[in-house]
Amino acid sequence: MYTKFFDLSAKPFDLLPNPQFLYLSKGHRKALSYLQYGVQERAGFSLLTGEVGSGKTTILRDIINKISGEMSLAMVFNTQVDGHQLIALINDDFGLKTEGKDKVQLINELNDFLLGENAAGRQAIIIIDEAQNLSEEALEEIRLLSNLEADSFKLVQIILVGQPELKQIIARPSLRQLRQRISISCHLNPLNREEIEEYILHRLGTVGKRDCVTFEEGVFDGIFKFSGGIPRLINLICDFLMLSAFVEETRNVDRDMVQDAINELSFEDTQLDETEERGGAAAGKSVSPARRIFTGSSLDDRVARIEENYAKISAARAENEAIIERLSSQGSIIEYLINQQQKQYIKIEDQLKRISSQVERLRQAVLTDNRRVADPDIIKLESVVCKDNG
Structure with a gap:
């Protein structure tokens, strides 16, 4: 809705994990390099962890897009399964038949498939998301x-992706053998204040111009304090801010807009407690922006609540847009009918002018004929002319 107003080719803060928008912060660049190295060197097990909305899936999609035709890929997203079901999901994604087969058959067929892929010069990769x-x-x-x-080298590369608790699970004594197999491990940390600013400008520049909107002093600080550096939350609030600026027909985003967005998305007043900040500074401690926002609930719960509220706001927005579109369509129809009536009016007016002109000519002709009848000299002259022509 606001893309045309800001001269953008697409929404810059969409929630879909689109690798087109991948911003390589220091942590994201490191994670991407590690995972690519693990795939190229056939390292076996790789582990990627990060908070909800930190960009794990976007990195995965970027890696997938860069996988060449000499690789076979299986991706598992449904992890609320047992061991048998997990193997079945992997086989199915590799294109193997799974119906009516027990776990032993599935594993044997998967092994045969992996051997066949290696013999054909193709590398097999298994990516398991939400592995926690x-x-x-x-x-x-x-x-x-x-x-x-x-x-x-390993015949199959396995990338486990999950939230931070996945590390705690793998650290259990009962999973010691699995832990020893992991050769590549990386964790995505939230973006810092400077990275948030660059992240936002990067996404704007990807679909238009970095300076298509002006962020006034304190805006990036407010976004940082709301999001805690989590990219998904940055997208949520920035999308809200772009819409607010569009509604107000301005290209400037100020702190008041940020505060309004925070209150709308957070269910509560989340203004900073300056007393807490001063107390922390006096004690030589820094107060984490993420802690200010997420105190009292887990990060997962908080993100889920914010996303739920954002979905409600988006639904209301979509409904309003549909109404506007219908009204716009009706307005277009009315405008079309008015234009048609105007064209018809002009046409009738031209016809009236032509008729009026013809009437005037006839009137002049009648007057001429009347003068001819009334004037004896004209009648005499006409007789002479007629004789001469005879």
């Missing part, structure tokens, strides 16, 4: 898959 939801049984099945290897 896997049971220990399922994680153990994944570990056993890594036993299939050639003389100098």
Whole structure:
């Protein structure tokens, strides 16, 4: 709705994990490099963790887009499954038939498939997202898959992706063997204050111009304090701010807009407590912006609540846009009818002018004929002319 107003080719703060918008902060660049290295060197197990909305899926999609045709890929997103179901999901994504087969058959067929891919010169990769939801049984099945290897490299690369608690799960003594197999491990931290500013400008520049909107002093600080550096929350509030600026027909975003957006998205007044900040500074401690926003609930719960409220706001916005579109359509129809009536009026007016002109000519002709009848000299002259022509 606001893209045309800001001369943008698309929404810059969409929530979809689009690698087109991938911003490589120091942490994201490191994670991407590590994972690419693990795939290229056939390192076996790789682990990527990060908070909800930190950009894990966007990095994964970027890696997938760069995978060449010499690679086979299986991606698992549904991890609320047992070991048997997990193997079935992997086989199905590789294109293997799974119906009516027990776990032993599934594993044997998967092993045969991986051997065949290696013989054909193709590298097999398994990516498991939301891996923190896997049971220990399922994680153990994944570990056993890594036993299939050639003389100098693994036949399958496995990337486990999950929230920070995945590290705690893998640290359990019962999963010691799995932990020892992980050769690449990286964690995505939230963006810092400077990275947030660059992140926002990067996304604007990707679909238009970085300076299509002006952020007044204190705006980036407010966004940082609201989001805690989580990209998904940055997108949520920035999308809200762009819409607010559009509604007010301005290209400037100020602190009042940020505060309004925070109150709308957070269910509560989240203004900073300056007393808390001064107290922390006096004690030699820094107060985490993320802690100010997320105190009293887990980050997962907080993000979920904010996203739920954002969905409600988006639904209301979509409904309003639909009404506006219908009114606009009706307005277009009315404008069309008016234009048609105007054209018809002009046409009738031209016809009236032509008729009036003809009437005037006829009137002049009648007057001429009347003068001819009334004037004896004209009649005499006409007789002479007629004789001469005879």
